[in-house]
Amino acid sequence: MRLRDEIVALPAYRQGRQASADAFKLSSNENPFPAHPAVMAAIADSSPNRYPDATALAVRERLAERHGVDPDEVIVGAGSVSILLQLIQASCAPGDEAVYAWRSFEAYPLLTTIAGATAVPVPLTPDFRHDLAAMAAAITERTRIVLVCSPNNPTGTTVAADEFEAFMRVVPKNLLVVLDEAYAEFVRDRTAVNGSELIGRYPNLVVLRTFSKAYGLAGLRAGYAVGHRALIDAARSTQIPLSVTEVAQRAMLAALDHEDELLAQVDELVVLRDRVETELREQGWTIPPSEGNFVWLPTGDRTTEVAERFEKAGIIGRAFPGDGIRISVAEHASVPTLLRVVGEVVRDL
Ligand SMILES: *Cc1c(COP(=O)(O)O)cnc(C)c1O
Numbered sequence: 001m002r003l004r005d006e007i008v009a010l011p012a013y014r015q016g017r018q019a020s021a022d023a024f025k026l027s028s029n030e031n032p033f034p035a036h037p038a039v040m041a042a043i044a045d046s047s048p049n050r051y052p053d054a055t056a057l058a059v060r061e062r063l064a065e066r067h068g069v070d071p072d073e074v075i076v077g078a079g080s081v082s083i084l085l086q087l088i089q090a091s092c093a094p095g096d097e098a099v100y101a102w103r104s105f106e107a108y109p110l111l112t113t114i115a116g117a118t119a120v121p122v123p124l125t126p127d128f129r130h131d132l133a134a135m136a137a138a139i140t141e142r143t144r145i146v147l148v149c150s151p152n153n154p155t156g157t158t159v160a161a162d163e164f165e166a167f168m169r170v171v172p173k174n175l176l177v178v179l180d181e182a183y184a185e186f187v188r189d190r191t192a193v194n195g196s197e198l199i200g201r202y203p204n205l206v207v208l209r210t211f212s213k214a215y216g217l218a219g220l221r222a223g224y225a226v227g228h229r230a231l232i233d234a235a236r237s238t239q240i241p242l243s244v245t246e247v248a249q250r251a252m253l254a255a256l257d258h259e260d261e262l263l264a265q266v267d268e269l270v271v272l273r274d275r276v277e278t279e280l281r282e283q284g285w286t287i288p289p290s291e292g293n294f295v296w297l298p299t300g301d302r303t304t305e306v307a308e309r310f311e312k313a314g315i316i317g318r319a320f321p322g323d324g325i326r327i328s329v330a331e332h333a334s335v336p337t338l339l340r341v342v343g344e345v346v347r348d349l
Pocket of ligand 1: 081180211
């Protein structure tokens with residue numbers, strides 16, 4: 001069979017080992033709260049025998065109102081990861097370059113490869129932040145897209161608003177910049193970039209948001225992007241038709257209807273995150289400040305060994321061998337176990 005070499009070389013996706021019943025699965029930055037009753041009711045009300053509204057107009061109208069744009073400047077996707085692939089496919093021909101920070105979201109290299117583009121990863125600074133000057137310097141004639149992740153998954157660091165605007169001023173005006181803000185609702189640092197304030201200011205900027213984290217709809221696949229109509233239209237052209245289900249569309253509307261309650265849960269997670277961070281520092285960990293719903297333990301060469309110890313003790317994090325372990329801040333009940341296990345390990349490091 002003749003397949004693309006770079007696709008054959010990819011590891012086929014295998015779901016992480018299922019956590020044993022008494023372990024805490026803190027590996028996917030999921031929302032730990034049970035779904036809102038209104039979301040469950042919306043799901044029950046849907047009609048699986050019908051195709052969904054192809055462009056999710058009702059959801060786009062709600063989001064457009066919130067961001068002060070036209071509904072045509074919003075696209076809803078089957079997860080924001082899907083929109084990201086659509087944007088890479090819309091902008092990159094084979095051999096064109098996608099610039100992103102590294103380490104960052106695992107999907108970036110994967111989606112770049114799928115699209116046939118060439119990845120240009122730019123190392124984070126020693127304090128685990130985007131190095132925007134180096135990213136700007138990495139832009140060439142072949143660059144077609146730049147991905148900026150704030151807060152950065154998995155390190156939790158944000159890009160500062162002034163830093164980001166300085167970056168936007170130096171990049172070519174015809175170069176697509178995607179600001180991936182999957183964790184926007186968890187940000188409390190007022191100096192951090194906030195994409196919703198930049199919409200309309202830069203015709204080459206697309207802001208990416210998701211219902212997976214703060215809104216607890218990871219399993220339904222629901223994300224969106226806002227940007228200049230030409231860019232959003234291009235993303236629409238590369239979308240798999242009808243991939244955003246009616247169930248997901250109804251659930252998004254219900255989540256928006258009950259947003260205050262959902263954002264109160266986010267506040268709760270933020271308090272928990274800050275407490276976990278403080279206690280980790282008191283234990284002796286050197287960790288970057290996180291503005292997401294997770295913390296980053298830079299365990300370096302000992303990552304695999306440490307992750308195995310965590311797992312044995314009932315804490316399933318996401319290990320990135322050679323770099324570190326990302327641990328989600330989730331259900332309250334996981335925190336005492338997490339702090340105990342992580343505290344035992346730091347003494348041996
Ligand atoms: C979780 C996450 C997403 C969201 O993915 P969905 O496809 O919307 O579930 C996007 N970007 C980053 C950096 C993430 O961590």
